[in-house]
Amino acid sequence: xxxxxxxxxxxxxxxxxxxxxxxxxxxxxxxxxxxxxxxxxxxxxxxxxxxxxxxxxxxxxxxxxxxxxxxxxxxxxxxxxxxxxxxxxxxxxxxxxxxxxxxxxxxxxxx
Amino acid sequence: xxxxxxxxxxxxxxxxxxxxxxxxxxxxxxxxxxxxxxxxxxxxxxxxxxxxxxxxxxxxxxxxxxxxxxxxxxxxxxxxxxxxxxxxxxxxxxxxxxxxxxxxxxxxxxxxxx
Numbered sequence: 001x002x003x004x005x006x007x008x009x010x011x012x013x014x015x016x017x018x019x020x021x022x023x024x025x026x027x028x029x030x031x032x033x034x035x036x037x038x039x040x041x042x043x044x045x046x047x048x049x050x051x052x053x054x055x056x057x058x059x060x061x062x063x064x065x066x067x068x069x070x071x072x073x074x075x076x077x078x079x080x081x082x083x084x085x086x087x088x089x090x091x092x093x094x095x096x097x098x099x100x101x102x103x104x105x106x107x108x109x110x111x
Numbered sequence: 112x113x114x115x116x117x118x119x120x121x122x123x124x125x126x127x128x129x130x131x132x133x134x135x136x137x138x139x140x141x142x143x144x145x146x147x148x149x150x151x152x153x154x155x156x157x158x159x160x161x162x163x164x165x166x167x168x169x170x171x172x173x174x175x176x177x178x179x180x181x182x183x184x185x186x187x188x189x190x191x192x193x194x195x196x197x198x199x200x201x202x203x204x205x206x207x208x209x210x211x212x213x214x215x216x217x218x219x220x221x222x223x224x225x
């Protein structure tokens with residue numbers, strides 16, 4: 001079945017450093033979504049990428065969708081303590097019915 | 112306020128005692144889904160529903176039941192809970208028609224089965 005892997009599982013950075021998490025699917029995706037879950041909270045939708053090679057930015061966050069639509073990345077420039085949380089990617093299969101979440105990357109930012 | 116409401120927030124129960132976790136959304140969303148979150152495993156889908164009276168299994172449906180009699184409600188039923196169902200559960204609904212796009216999550220239910 002469809003699998004979505006995320007790396008790293010955990011990263012601890014100093015405030016101001018950059019951070020990147022990578023997402024890889026075993027199958028071609030129709031789109032990929034990113035969510036953020038703060039400690040003790042619930043996942044919150046960040047963005048959806050649909051097109052091959054698409055790049056979207058939200059302030060310090062940059063999201064990319066691979067050319068083959070099987071991988072994606074989230075890059076945070078100059079992390080802040082408010083970036084702390086777990087970031088999940090979620091890939092939708094080409095039938096648009098199944099959304100599979102990655103295992104998540106937990107980010108810790110020290111001031 | 113647009114939201115997905117789950118109850119209860121915390122639940123401790125014993126093996127074999129039937130329980131229901133309720134989920135309600137006020138956004139008129141067609142798609143709803145249940146996930147469980149376990150350390151190192153991310154979010155795994157239990158069941159989903161693309162509309163009223165339409166439900167289907169996700170990746171880990173064993174030991175769970177759902178129903179979708181009304182558009183706003185999607186309860187999760189554990190007929191005979193077991194300790195391996197101890198987990199954090201999330202209900203979600205989608206603004207993408209009958210498809211899982213841009214999910215809105217409830218606040219979660221932490222379930223402990225003793």
